[in-house]
Structure formats: structure tokens, C-alpha cells
Amino acid sequence: MIFTESLKKNIQFQNVYKNGRSYGSKLFVMYVLKNGTEGNRIGISVSKKVGNSVVRHRVKRLVLENYRLQEKLFNSGLDIVVIARPGAATADFKEVERALMYLGNRLNIVSDACVSDD
Numbered sequence: 756m757i758f759t760e761s762l763k764k765n766i767q768f769q770n771v772y773k774n775g776r777s778y779g780s781k782l783f784v785m786y787v788l789k790n791g792t793e794g795n796r797i798g799i800s801v802s803k804k805v806g807n808s809v810v811r812h813r814v815k816r817l818v819l820e821n822y823r824l825q826e827k828l829f830n831s832g833l834d835i836v837v838i839a840r841p842g843a844a845t846a847d848f849k850e851v852e853r854a855l856m857y858l859g860n861r862l863n864i865v866s867d868a869c870v871s872d873d
Contacts, residue, residue: 758826762798762834771798771836778861782843782850783818785858786836795831797822801839814843817851825856830864 762768775788790796799818801811818837822829829835837858843851859865 758793758831759795759797759822762796762836767796767834768798768800768836771834775834775836776862778858779840780854780858782840782846782854783858784838784840785855785862786838787862787864788834789832790834792832795826795829796834798834798836799839800836801843805839805841806844810844811839814839814846814851817843817846817848818855821848821852821855825852825859825865828856828865829859830866833864835864 762771771786771788775786777784777786779785797819799815801814803811805811805814818839822835822837837855843854846854856865
């Protein structure tokens with residue numbers, strides 16, 4: 756990812772949860788907080804309620820890859836936390852893409868000019 760780093764520390768996640776805005780869908784909950792830098796930082800949380808380690812890692816990879824492909828559409832200077840819900844375990848690539856773009860639109864962090872509804 757060109758413009759994005761990872762959120763790694765628990766305190767970073769807690770800061771976004773406490774001070775950020777959130778919106779949810781069937782598959783994910785997304786929290787967003789301005790971070791005061793030029794780039795974005797993304798964190799992905801997948802609990803054991805979603806599935807075993809193989810399923811959890813697959814969901815993380817799907818979210819990260821979809822974000823990477825759409826990275827230029829997202830506004831910069833944000834901390835983004837994506838929390839997977841149990842329905843994400845059976846989601847395919849396109850469903851994850853639609854869910855992330857939907858949440859980005861609802862939170863006004865995606866540039867409108869490039870978003871298409873398939």
C-alpha cells in the first residue's frame with residue numbers, strides 16, 4: 756500500500772473507537788478518525804466469533820486487498836478501523852468490496868467522483 760500504514764498498538768485502536776465516528780453494515784463496522792498526518796492508517800479486527808484462524812486470516816486478507824485496490828479513492832489523513840462481523844466469514848471478494856465502499860460513502864471518506872454502483 757502506497758499511502759497507508761497499519762495500526763498495530765491497542766492504544767491506537769482504542770483511540771479510534773473512543774473518538775472516531777462509526778457506521779456498520781451486514782459484514783463490517785468501520786470506525787474513522789482524523790489523524791493529522793498526510794497518510795492513512797488502517798487496522799483490521801476479526802474476532803474468534805467470525806471463525807477459526809484460517810477464516811479470520813482470509814477475511815483480513817480480503818479487506819486489506821480491497822482497501823489496497825481502492826486506496827486512491829479514500830481521503831487521506833485518516834485512521835480507519837474495520838471490524839468484521841460473523842457474516843464476513845462467507846463473503847466473497849465483491850461482497851467485501853461493496854461493503855467497504857458502502858461504509859466509506861456513509862462516513863464521507865470516499866471521493867464521490869470515482870465511486871460506481873455495480
